[in-house]
Amino acid sequence: MRPETAGPRGAVATTHWPATQAGMAVLDRGGNAFDAAAAAAFVQQVVEPHLNGPGGDVPIMVHRPGEGVRVICGQGPMPAATTRDRFRDLGLDSVPGSGLLAACVPGAVGAWLRLLSEYGTLRLGEVLAPALHYAEYGHPLLPKAAR
Numbered sequence: 001m002r003p004e005t006a007g008p009r010g011a012v013a014t015t016h017w018p019a020t021q022a023g024m025a026v027l028d029r030g031g032n033a034f035d036a037a038a039a040a041a042f043v044q045q046v047v048e049p050h051l052n053g054p055g056g057d058v059p060i061m062v063h064r065p066g067e068g069v070r071v072i073c074g075q076g077p078m079p080a081a082t083t084r085d086r087f088r089d090l091g092l093d094s095v096p097g098s099g100l101l102a103a104c105v106p107g108a109v110g111a112w113l114r115l116l117s118e119y120g121t122l123r124l125g126e127v128l129a130p131a132l133h134y135a136e137y138g139h140p141l142l143p144k145a146a147r
Helices: 017-028 033-047 084-089 108-119 124-137
Strands: 058-062 070-074
Touching: 017 033, 017 124, 033 058, 033 108, 033 124, 058 108, 070 108, 108 124
Parallel strands: none
Antiparallel strands: 058 070
């Protein structure tokens, strides 16, 4: 059973309660929705690394009243040596769907940092504090993460 976490300034939903609580704490301290989303995401990277890790990707859709929707692409770039000729030299005519040759430079952390730099109101240390706390002092380990 997951606790419902809401407050007078908004609501936060994640797949693990410490991340939800981190987002709500950021809202309670005066942060905006972008600060809360990033705080929750960084906690997710600590408490659910099997689903949300710093080595992953993330698309972030941003909307503020009076503005259109904007997307921050958190899919990292391909390594510099990844060229069409390099794949052809390996006997491939397309990028494999999985494995090391399909890997890109992780983009999740950079995307969340960009969100904060362009839309956030709190200092980075304030947003990262909950994730750093769980990384240092531990957190409830989900059975899937243990496996």
